[in-house]
Amino acid sequence: MQNAVSFQHVSRHFGAVRAVDDVSLDIAEGEFFAMLGPSGSGKTTCLRLIAGFEQPTSGHIEIFGTTAEGLPPYRRNVNTVFQDYALFPHMTVGENVAYGLMIRGVARAEREAQAIEALKMVKLDGFQTRRPSQLSGGQRQRVALARALVNKPRVLLLDEPLGALDLKLREQMQDELKALQKQLGITFIFVTHDQGEALSMANRVAIFNEGKIVQAGAPSDVYERPRSRFVADFVGSANVLTPDFNARHGGEKTWASLRPEKIRLALPKEKLPTGWTSATGLVTSVSYQGAVTRIVITSEGNRIAAMVPARDLTTSEGDTLTFAWPRSAAVAMEDA
Amino acid sequence: MTAAVARPGSDFFFRRPGLLTLIFLLPPLLWIGIVYLGSLFALLLQSFYSLDEFSGLVLHEFTLSTYGHLLEYSNFAILLRTVLMAAAVTIASAILAFPIAYYAARYARGWSKALFYLAVMMPLWSSYLVKVYAWKLILAKEGIVTWVANQLYLGWLLDAVLALPTVGGPSLSISYIGTFIVFVYIWLPYMILPTQAALERVPKTLIEASADLGATPGQTFRTVILPLALPGIVAGSIFTFSLTLGDYIIPQIIGNSRPFIGSTVYALQGTAGDIPLAAAFTVVPIVIMGIYLVVARRMGAFDAL
Amino acid sequence: MHSEHRAGIPLTLAAIGGLLFLHIPLMLIILYAFTTEEKSFQFPPPGYTTRWLSVAWYERPDIWQPLYLSFKVALIATAIALVFGTLAAAGLSRAKFFGKESISLLFILPIALPGIITGIALRSAFDIMGLPFSTWTIVLGHATFCIVVVYNNAVARFRRISGSMVEASMDLGADGFQTFRHVILPQIGSALLAGGMLAFALSFDEVIVTTFTAGTGVASKTLPIWMLDELIRPRQRPVTNVVAIFVMAVTFIPIVCAYYLTKDGEHTGGAGK
Numbered sequence: 001m002q003n004a005v006s007f008q009h010v011s012r013h014f015g016a017v018r019a020v021d022d023v024s025l026d027i028a029e030g031e032f033f034a035m036l037g038p039s040g041s042g043k044t045t046c047l048r049l050i051a052g053f054e055q056p057t058s059g060h061i062e063i064f065g066t067t068a069e070g071l072p073p074y075r076r077n078v079n080t081v082f083q084d085y086a087l088f089p090h091m092t093v094g095e096n097v098a099y100g101l102m103i104r105g106v107a108r109a110e111r112e113a114q115a116i117e118a119l120k121m122v123k124l125d126g127f128q129t130r131r132p133s134q135l136s137g138g139q140r141q142r143v144a145l146a147r148a149l150v151n152k153p154r155v156l157l158l159d160e161p162l163g164a165l166d167l168k169l170r171e172q173m174q175d176e177l178k179a180l181q182k183q184l185g186i187t188f189i190f191v192t193h194d195q196g197e198a199l200s201m202a203n204r205v206a207i208f209n210e211g212k213i214v215q216a217g218a219p220s221d222v223y224e225r226p227r228s229r230f231v232a233d234f235v236g237s238a239n240v241l242t243p244d245f246n247a248r249h250g251g252e253k254t255w256a257s258l259r260p261e262k263i264r265l266a267l268p269k270e271k272l273p274t275g276w277t278s279a280t281g282l283v284t285s286v287s288y289q290g291a292v293t294r295i296v297i298t299s300e301g302n303r304i305a306a307m308v309p310a311r312d313l314t315t316s317e318g319d320t321l322t323f324a325w326p327r328s329a330a331v332a333m334e335d336a
Numbered sequence: 337m338t339a340a341v342a343r344p345g346s347d348f349f350f351r352r353p354g355l356l357t358l359i360f361l362l363p364p365l366l367w368i369g370i371v372y373l374g375s376l377f378a379l380l381l382q383s384f385y386s387l388d389e390f391s392g393l394v395l396h397e398f399t400l401s402t403y404g405h406l407l408e409y410s411n412f413a414i415l416l417r418t419v420l421m422a423a424a425v426t427i428a429s430a431i432l433a434f435p436i437a438y439y440a441a442r443y444a445r446g447w448s449k450a451l452f453y454l455a456v457m458m459p460l461w462s463s464y465l466v467k468v469y470a471w472k473l474i475l476a477k478e479g480i481v482t483w484v485a486n487q488l489y490l491g492w493l494l495d496a497v498l499a500l501p502t503v504g505g506p507s508l509s510i511s512y513i514g515t516f517i518v519f520v521y522i523w524l525p526y527m528i529l530p531t532q533a534a535l536e537r538v539p540k541t542l543i544e545a546s547a548d549l550g551a552t553p554g555q556t557f558r559t560v561i562l563p564l565a566l567p568g569i570v571a572g573s574i575f576t577f578s579l580t581l582g583d584y585i586i587p588q589i590i591g592n593s594r595p596f597i598g599s600t601v602y603a604l605q606g607t608a609g610d611i612p613l614a615a616a617f618t619v620v621p622i623v624i625m626g627i628y629l630v631v632a633r634r635m636g637a638f639d640a641l
Numbered sequence: 642m643h644s645e646h647r648a649g650i651p652l653t654l655a656a657i658g659g660l661l662f663l664h665i666p667l668m669l670i671i672l673y674a675f676t677t678e679e680k681s682f683q684f685p686p687p688g689y690t691t692r693w694l695s696v697a698w699y700e701r702p703d704i705w706q707p708l709y710l711s712f713k714v715a716l717i718a719t720a721i722a723l724v725f726g727t728l729a730a731a732g733l734s735r736a737k738f739f740g741k742e743s744i745s746l747l748f749i750l751p752i753a754l755p756g757i758i759t760g761i762a763l764r765s766a767f768d769i770m771g772l773p774f775s776t777w778t779i780v781l782g783h784a785t786f787c788i789v790v791v792y793n794n795a796v797a798r799f800r801r802i803s804g805s806m807v808e809a810s811m812d813l814g815a816d817g818f819q820t821f822r823h824v825i826l827p828q829i830g831s832a833l834l835a836g837g838m839l840a841f842a843l844s845f846d847e848v849i850v851t852t853f854t855a856g857t858g859v860a861s862k863t864l865p866i867w868m869l870d871e872l873i874r875p876r877q878r879p880v881t882n883v884v885a886i887f888v889m890a891v892t893f894i895p896i897v898c899a900y901y902l903t904k905d906g907e908h909t910g911g912a913g914k
Contacts (some may be wrong), residue, residue: 052811053808053812072346072351072811072816073812074814074815079813080808080809082805082808082809083805084803086805086808086809088806088809088810088824090827090828099813099815099823100813100814102823103813103814103815103819103823104814148812151813151814345817346816346817347816350817353735356735356817357732357735357736359732360728360729360732360735361729361732361733363724363725363728364725364729364748364792365729367784367788368748368751368785368788369747371781372750372759374766375762375763375765375766376758376762378765378769379758379761379762379765379766432662435652435655436656436659438652439652439653442648454897454900455660455663455664456663457900458663458667458893458896459663459667461839461842461843461846461892461893462846462888462893463846463865463885463888463892464846464848464865465848465868465869465885466670466889467666467667468872469670469868469872469881469882469885470667470669470670473666473669473670473673473682473684474666474669476681478681478682478683478684479682479683480669480684483684521662521663524659525663574753575753578753578755579755582754582756582757582849583755583757584849585848585849585869588873589872598755601757602757602852605764605765605853611765611768614761615761618757618758618761621754621758622754622758629746629753
């Protein structure tokens with residue numbers, strides 16, 4: 001299959017700042033691809049390089065096999081949903097959505113029909129005569145989406161598309177975006193700093209730090225087997241075990257990650273199943289979170305969080321506690 | 337593809353964004369640079385020439401003697417008089433402007449806000465000469481102030497004010513007080529608008545926070561509102577100060593005909609033909625305003641312009 | 642406690658007093674256009690008449706030439722200012738280079754320094770270059786500060802067009818020209834119109850710079866210069882008032898329009914003349 005987007009040793013420097021630093025990346029056609037990372041990690045710059053708002057300092061970018069360097073945004077079959085939506089305030093919703101078609105010279109009747117169709121797709125039919133200022137945040141987001149999709153781009157770029165929405169709306173939009181992507185079969189590339197969003201929506205995730213991709217792979221892969229302390233910490237706040245601690249509990253003498261939900265509380269002197277290991281520590285905090293309770297235990301200088309079902313809870317702050325986990329759940333990783 | 341419609345010229349500028357910026361900036365920069373700054377430099381250059389007192393011709397030789405003339409008693413008095421007037425006018429404008437600006441920023445809403453705004457803009461933009469002329473009507477000996485004072489049996493007070501040394505005179509329209517009042521009147525809107533703009537930017541929560549922390553309204557005013565309004569007041573004072581420094585029409589129509597910088601420059605370049613001294617005189621407001629602008633910029637007044 | 646939505650009585654009185662101070666003189670101008678006394682400023686006027694309206698219209702042909710010249714100068718200066726002021730604002734809104742601050746300072750200099758300096762500087766430059774006084778020397782002076790007014794209005798609006806809006810347009814296939822036509826121009830249009838109107842009002846009323854850049858002949862007399870002459874050497878005082886009312890009307894209408902055109906955004910022309 002052809003690559004939708006391909007980066008070969010791409011760098012983008014702003015003066016002394018290496019916003020994107022030697023990134024190589026292939027995104028396949030039809031993928032729902034997430035770029036995840038803290039702010040300033042280079043993910044948005046990567047998106048802007050694909051859109052054409054930025055040009056690489058060095059390296060080579062291809063979009064569907066065509067060289068993209070030097071190509072202005074209006075010569076790329078790529079459309080963007082902006083973080084602040086960037087709707088044109090002087091146009092109606094319908095005119096906003098039809099803008100790309102108007103520029104392309106599509107006849108008025110035809111582009112209005114297509115705009116209505118696109119608005120239907122994002123469940124905003126009947127809104128075409130309103131002004132963007134009369135819409136809620138969620139509705140503006142949908143207009144921005146329709147405005148991009150109506151042009152039938154081969155790649156849709158989404159820059160923190162759900163960042164400004166409240167929690168409930170965000171979950172709803174996540175589902176809708178996923179369904180839409182499946183239905184249209186377009187390559188979606190989206191940038192986010194929310195790991196939950198990235199893991200639940202994308203087929204594949206690239207994690208950015210300081211201008212570089214530190215790990216890329218399927219969400220479960222990245223989540224279960226973080227390759228570095230940064231990834232372990234950033235993707236779902238896994239516990240990081242020191243090499244000494246890991247070695248004492250049946251692992252290699254390397255840094256390792258351990259997901260909080262893999263830990264269970266053990267009864268004293270309980271016989272553990274084969275392949276399991278245990279440690280003892282002091283409970284420093286207990287916080288109730290509905291279905292689960294989060295317990296933080298200090299053990300041999302490691303601060304370890306555990307998620308346990310609420311009904312199992314018999315412990316409180318200051319208790320000494322034994323906890324256990326399958327040895328295989330402690331995943332070795334690089335020191336970084 | 338969209339590419340079919342896009343023009344090649346657009347691509348050219350897309351790859352060279354700096355060039356387009358330059359093309360935009362060049363014509364206005366040339367205009368301001370050549371027409372305005374060029375003339376200004378030509379003028380400054382002349383201040384280093386001198387006037388031959390016998391022939392009345394300008395000597396095109398570099399000299400600082402023209403600047404020396406500035407320090408002569410009569411000329412120095414003109415500078416001092418103008419600067420003092422500008423300072424007095426600025427202070428009075430700030431005091432008069434504040435309540436209007438404060439009311440408009442904090443209490444006026446909807447139509448009353450529009451009304452306040454227009455009420456300030458109207459006098460700001462109405463004809464300058466018309467306004468000066470109006471004051472001639474008001475301040476003249478047979479004018480309104482005299483009439484009102486007599487109606488209120490306060491004629492004695494007006495006479496007492498006019499009898500004051502230096503600032504008084506035969507009538508208000510022929511005294512420093514008259515000149516001062518008209519200056520304040522004409523430049524007041526320039527003080528109101530930036531002060532109001534600065535006050536608009538003071539969030540209400542700050543005032544509430546101050547009250548919450550135990551400050552009385554007076555303390556809140558002194559410690560929160562006033563410091564935050566200051567950049568606006570300074571921005572306004574740039575105009576009141578600068579405009580007073582350079583005006584030559586108001587003292588000519590209302591006042592005791594003692595010269596200010598503006599009227600001196602006007603007379604020197606016109607009838608006297610002493611361009612070098614006129615140029616030297618204009619250097620004073622330029623230097624004063626230069627210093628003023630630097631200080632104002634430090635105080636953040638430019639954001640309030 | 643200080644009530645939140647009501648102003649205290651002293652503040653209200655001070656604000657109203659200030660506004661009265663600003664407006665009473667303007668009302669008096671109107672009143673004195675109808676006085677029967679034509680030599681002094683006697684108050685209250687001894688009687689009222691509408692005679693001066695017809696006198697101004699029929700018996701004072703010396704008003705018409707300055708009126709025509711003022712309109713002409715204001716129109717040309719405004720047209721120049723619209724082009725140059727917009728270019729300056731557009732250029733500076735795009736600029737990222739060092740020194741941007743100094744350039745923006747340069748563009749407000751003509752209004753930050755007293756008008757007399759602009760006037761005498763231009764005059765001595767004309768002298769040096771041997772340029773004869775004409776309508777164009779007046780226009781040259783007026784356009785210089787009108788550029789600043791248009792620039793001030795436009796630059797505030799450019800600031801409100803977010804960079805992502807331009808990017809969105811390009812992203813949707815529009816090149817630079819199309820983006821300017823469909824996205825930028827409609828959004829700055831009202832600010833330009835407002836700036837243009839203020840520039841017109843300003844030029845129409847300008848006297849300080851004009852006294853230096855206009856010659857001494859009758860043909861180079863703008864309306865404000867005519868008024869200045871009338872103030873210093875009055876003939877029929879109330880006629881001056883009639884003309885003053887006309888000037889107020891001519892400048893007032895664009896100001897109200899400018900206000901409504903820009904009222905959703907920043908204030909207009911705070912840095913006026």
